[in-house]
Amino acid sequence: xxxxxxxxxxxxxxxxxxxxxxxxxxxxxxxxxxxxxxxxxxxxxxxxxxxxxxxxxxxxxxxxxxxxxxxxxxxxxxxxxxxxxxxxxxxxxxxx
Numbered sequence: 726x727x728x729x730x731x732x733x734x735x736x737x738x739x740x741x742x743x744x745x746x747x748x749x750x751x752x753x754x755x756x757x758x759x760x761x762x763x764x765x766x767x768x769x770x771x772x773x774x775x776x777x778x779x780x781x782x783x784x785x786x787x788x789x790x791x792x793x794x795x796x797x798x799x800x801x802x803x804x805x806x807x808x809x810x811x812x813x814x815x816x817x818x819x820x821x
Contacts, residue, residue, distance in 0.1 A: 727806070727807055728748065728802075728806050728807060729748070730748070730799060730802055730803050730806075730807070732748045732749065733746050733747070733748050733753065733799060733802075734746070734747055734748070735756075735795055742757060742758035743755055743756065743757045743758070744756045744757075744791070744795075746795075746798065746799075752773045753772065753773060753774060753802060754770065754771060754772045754773055754774075754798050754802065755770075755771050755773060756768050756769065756770045756771075756788075756791065756794050756795065756798065757769045757771075759787070763787075765787040766787030766788045766789050767788070767789055767790070767791075768787070768788045768789070768790070768791050768794040769785045769786070769787055769788075770784065770785060770786045770787075770788060770794045770797070770798045771784045771785050771786075772784050772798065772801070772802065774802075774806075782805075786798075
């Protein structure tokens with residue numbers, strides 16, 4: 726299964742301080758603002774796909790900056806779904 730993550734659109738929902746990442750209306754991930762007293766990060770990212778993640782790869786993940794949370798979530802999805810690492814397909818990456 727290949728998914729065009731360039732279509733990923735982050736939509737801000739101010740009423741619940743959440744940002745949803747959707748492609749063609751399908752929810753792929755969401756990032757939620759955490760309370761000010763939380764010291765693990767200001768933003769909590771979750772992936773909403775059944776990817777068979779174990780506890781080492783699992784979510785939630787915590788970030789200090791929103792842009793970092795978005796970028797890391799997009800990179801993770803690209804790796805887990807499309808097998809792209811650092812802009813290279815997995816098969817090309819292993820040849821280098």
